[in-house]
Amino acid sequence: MEACTKITELLLRLREKKPLIHHITNYVTANDCANITLAIGASPVMADDINEVKDITTMSSALALNLGTLNEQRLGSMLTAAQKANELSIPIILDPVGVGATTFRLEAATRIISEVRLSVIRGNLSEIKALYGLNSKSKGVDTAEILGTNHSGDLEAAYVARALACELNASVAITGAIDLITNGKTLFKVENGHPLMSRVTGTGCMCTSLIASYLGAGGDSLTAALAGVVSMGIAGDSFQGTGSLKVYIHDAIYLLSPDNIVKRGKIVEI
Amino acid sequence: MEACTKITELLLRLREKKPLIHHITNYVTANDCANITLAIGASPVMADDINEVKDITTMSSALALNLGTLNEQRLGSMLTAAQKANELSIPIILDPVGVGATTFRLEAATRIISEVRLSVIRGNLSEIKALYGLNSKSKGVDTAEILGTNHSGDLEAAYVARALACELNASVAITGAIDLITNGKTLFKVENGHPLMSRVTGTGCMCTSLIASYLGAGGDSLTAALAGVVSMGIAGDSFQGTGSLKVYIHDAIYLLSPDNIVKRGKIVEI
Amino acid sequence: MEACTKITELLLRLREKKPLIHHITNYVTANDCANITLAIGASPVMADDINEVKDITTMSSALALNLGTLNEQRLGSMLTAAQKANELSIPIILDPVGVGATTFRLEAATRIISEVRLSVIRGNLSEIKALYGLNSKSKGVDTAEILGTNHSGDLEAAYVARALACELNASVAITGAIDLITNGKTLFKVENGHPLMSRVTGTGCMCTSLIASYLGAGGDSLTAALAGVVSMGIAGDSFQGTGSLKVYIHDAIYLLSPDNIVKRGKIVEI
Numbered sequence: 001m002e003a004c005t006k007i008t009e010l011l012l013r014l015r016e017k018k019p020l021i022h023h024i025t026n027y028v029t030a031n032d033c034a035n036i037t038l039a040i041g042a043s044p045v046m047a048d049d050i051n052e053v054k055d056i057t058t059m060s061s062a063l064a065l066n067l068g069t070l071n072e073q074r075l076g077s078m079l080t081a082a083q084k085a086n087e088l089s090i091p092i093i094l095d096p097v098g099v100g101a102t103t104f105r106l107e108a109a110t111r112i113i114s115e116v117r118l119s120v121i122r123g124n125l126s127e128i129k130a131l132y133g134l135n136s137k138s139k140g141v142d143t144a145e146i147l148g149t150n151h152s153g154d155l156e157a158a159y160v161a162r163a164l165a166c167e168l169n170a171s172v173a174i175t176g177a178i179d180l181i182t183n184g185k186t187l188f189k190v191e192n193g194h195p196l197m198s199r200v201t202g203t204g205c206m207c208t209s210l211i212a213s214y215l216g217a218g219g220d221s222l223t224a225a226l227a228g229v230v231s232m233g234i235a236g237d238s239f240q241g242t243g244s245l246k247v248y249i250h251d252a253i254y255l256l257s258p259d260n261i262v263k264r265g266k267i268v269e270i
Numbered sequence: 271m272e273a274c275t276k277i278t279e280l281l282l283r284l285r286e287k288k289p290l291i292h293h294i295t296n297y298v299t300a301n302d303c304a305n306i307t308l309a310i311g312a313s314p315v316m317a318d319d320i321n322e323v324k325d326i327t328t329m330s331s332a333l334a335l336n337l338g339t340l341n342e343q344r345l346g347s348m349l350t351a352a353q354k355a356n357e358l359s360i361p362i363i364l365d366p367v368g369v370g371a372t373t374f375r376l377e378a379a380t381r382i383i384s385e386v387r388l389s390v391i392r393g394n395l396s397e398i399k400a401l402y403g404l405n406s407k408s409k410g411v412d413t414a415e416i417l418g419t420n421h422s423g424d425l426e427a428a429y430v431a432r433a434l435a436c437e438l439n440a441s442v443a444i445t446g447a448i449d450l451i452t453n454g455k456t457l458f459k460v461e462n463g464h465p466l467m468s469r470v471t472g473t474g475c476m477c478t479s480l481i482a483s484y485l486g487a488g489g490d491s492l493t494a495a496l497a498g499v500v501s502m503g504i505a506g507d508s509f510q511g512t513g514s515l516k517v518y519i520h521d522a523i524y525l526l527s528p529d530n531i532v533k534r535g536k537i538v539e540i
Numbered sequence: 541m542e543a544c545t546k547i548t549e550l551l552l553r554l555r556e557k558k559p560l561i562h563h564i565t566n567y568v569t570a571n572d573c574a575n576i577t578l579a580i581g582a583s584p585v586m587a588d589d590i591n592e593v594k595d596i597t598t599m600s601s602a603l604a605l606n607l608g609t610l611n612e613q614r615l616g617s618m619l620t621a622a623q624k625a626n627e628l629s630i631p632i633i634l635d636p637v638g639v640g641a642t643t644f645r646l647e648a649a650t651r652i653i654s655e656v657r658l659s660v661i662r663g664n665l666s667e668i669k670a671l672y673g674l675n676s677k678s679k680g681v682d683t684a685e686i687l688g689t690n691h692s693g694d695l696e697a698a699y700v701a702r703a704l705a706c707e708l709n710a711s712v713a714i715t716g717a718i719d720l721i722t723n724g725k726t727l728f729k730v731e732n733g734h735p736l737m738s739r740v741t742g743t744g745c746m747c748t749s750l751i752a753s754y755l756g757a758g759g760d761s762l763t764a765a766l767a768g769v770v771s772m773g774i775a776g777d778s779f780q781g782t783g784s785l786k787v788y789i790h791d792a793i794y795l796l797s798p799d800n801i802v803k804r805g806k807i808v809e810i
Binding site for chain 1: 273274277278281282296297298299301302305306309310338339340341342368371372373374375428456457458459460461462466467469470471472473476480496500501502503504505506511512513514516517524
């Protein structure tokens with residue numbers, strides 16, 4: 001209950017502050033990340049050119065680094081932006097997408113971890129284990145070892161999350177069928193969400209954007225990580241809001257008729 | 271009423287001509303821009319490599335330049351494509367996304383404006399003010415000063431829009447809670463749209479694609495800008511069309527069963 | 541009926557194997573391709589940096605190369621990944637998006653075809669004709685000559701598909717109002733799908749992802765191509781699944797309230 005109170009207070013603060021969240025992220029889910037950031041009440045900015053990332057980070061309240069579709073240019077921009085964020089005490093979240101899959105990504109993540117002070121790391125179990133230096137059964141970015149499938153695996157996950165959090169002095173969130181969130185001391189388990197979510201790309205990236213939004217609202221790293229994970233989990237149900245609106249906009253343009261324009265256009269010549 | 275007549279005639283011409291619209295744009299909203307261009311009845315092509323932009327522009331009826339997720343390569347491609355468009359009298363629209371946020375984008379926009387003859391510029395109030403050389407309270411790309419929040423601000427906006435339009439001999443559209451569209455002489459105010467639209471990423475970019483589509487259909491810059499803005503505003507309501515179809519396609523693939531294939535497959539061996 | 545049996549068996553195998561599909565693709569429809577791959581039951585990975593494509597291909601069951609928003613870097617990554625795939629006998633599908641539109645894309649496709657052993661090529665009629673060396677009335681990437689509009693055109697299309705399939709020892713799928721699929725000997729016609737699908741960007745790219753998923757499940761090139769095309773065609777109808785879920789997630793985050801969090805959050809401190 002106390003956790004819920006902290007989260008709800010942070011949500012209200014987020015919606016009042018509308019923090020700007022700088023994303024340096026992949027091109028596959030960038031649109032979803034921008035929309036989920038707007039949906040929660042924050043303001044996204046995606047910018048990854050080395051010429052402007054410092055300017056963008058400087059005006060932001062949090063920085064989200066996502067390793068999907070990584071390349072060397074974007075990695076350079078991440079390190080530059082992160083250094084600026086550290087200088088200005090702007091919190092940073094790292095989403096180590098597919099870090100167990102290639103040497104390139106593991107080296108990139110290792111470099112970020114060694115050069116940058118992070119507030120939160122969010123990944124699936126394979127990714128967090130790879131970051132911690134364990135071999136993992138990673139297979140791509142969406143298929144991975146899953147928390148909640150057996151007890152001894154879950155105990156190992158809790159151990160790894162806590163150990164990584166202590167090592168980096170950050171909060172770590174492992175998301176999956178169940179989610180674990182820890183700052184190295186306190187450990188939360190979250191049981192929201194739906195198995196179908198693993199069949200939609202970007203649910204992990206969007207969760208990272210939500211955590212970044214809560215960080216940008218001023219939450220401590222543990223509360224922000226917990227708030228992001230539980231918000232994403234609750235979102236597995238169905239309501240009507242900004243997601244439908246995007247669909248409706250495309251529908252309405254398709255159905256636009258001269259009659260619509262004449263009857264519904266509100267044009268005033270001044 | 272006269273404005274509505276011009277717009278409806280242009281819409282019908284657009285649907286008959288199906289103009290090809292060359293977009294050099296950001297990776298966050300490229301999918302939405304392609305889909306809205308198809309929805310209105312035009313045909314999008316996204317291409318940003320320096321090796322092919324001239325070929326693509328040459329076969330297009332309008333060119334849309336969008337500064338989101340800008341980098342130096344894409345800026346070079348924009349200038350190359352725009353020069354070709356000017357040679358061939360193909361109309362160009364500039365969407366100066368986040369131009370007030372970084373020096374890099376402001377310099378890029380300034381360079382485009384000085385080297386290229388534009389037909390339309392569409393942005394939010396902060397962006398248009400930044401382009402005009404005024405300091406603005408820009409904060410990211412989605413949060414910005416908003417038209418329609420106070421009278422003296424709106425008067426200033428109308429002044430800036432007109433002045434920029436005269437300076438560049440182009441039409442200027444400032445979109446927000448209310449929208450202003452001007453060619454420097456005539457000034458229209460549009461009151462369509464819904465506050466929720468500001469919580470969906472890419473509504474500005476999509477409006478730019480619609481204006482580009484109307485330009486590609488042969489509309490003069492003022493009518494095309496007005497048509498795009500009012501079309502987007504009307505789209506804030508809900509119908510069923512191409513937006514839902516994309517959702518349905520993903521749903522149906524998820525639900526695809528052997529039974530579906532046997533009962534619904536229409537396969538003829540020849 | 542025999543074709544349907546083969547497809548349904550392959551679908552079941554796909555869902556059991558969950559093959560990993562390496563996409564090197566454009567940024568416009570990458571999100572749709574990832575989601576359709578998940579929806580059919582496979583696992584997508586998008587990665588295009590030269591430093592990691594070999595690693596990713598090596599762990600994948602099929603490789604999809606898509607020429608949309610092509611640039612020289614990505615072309616280099618495609619050739620590197622494809623060479624590795626050929627070494628390891630991992631099947632490759634080529635989607636020659638807009639290949640008739642620019643010299644750059646045609647040369648890229650020609651280079652891929654000459655250096656790489658392909659299993660399937662899927663394109664619209666203009667693209668396949670351009671690949672075969674015929675001039676075509678290509679105009680952009682979405683507007684193209686359409687199969688099924690006249691009988692002599694369809695006969696020519698069948699001829700070209702068969703000839704290209706024989707030349708490359710691969711299966712060729714031409715998709716449009718009707719679809720033709722051939723391995724050079726057997727030729728199938730598929731009559732599923734809906735005209736509205738041509739008004740949604742990425743339906744071709746998504747079809748390619750589906751064929752890649754069926755290839756990754758172990759299907760022979762003809763059955764995989766036929767399975768992908770008929771699956772996509774059937775998807776033109778409306779059900780509820782992963783497509784709606786993405787919409788719902790955005791809606792739910794927008795509607796997230798303190799009350800939701802307290803009532804629906806399932807948080808356990810351990």
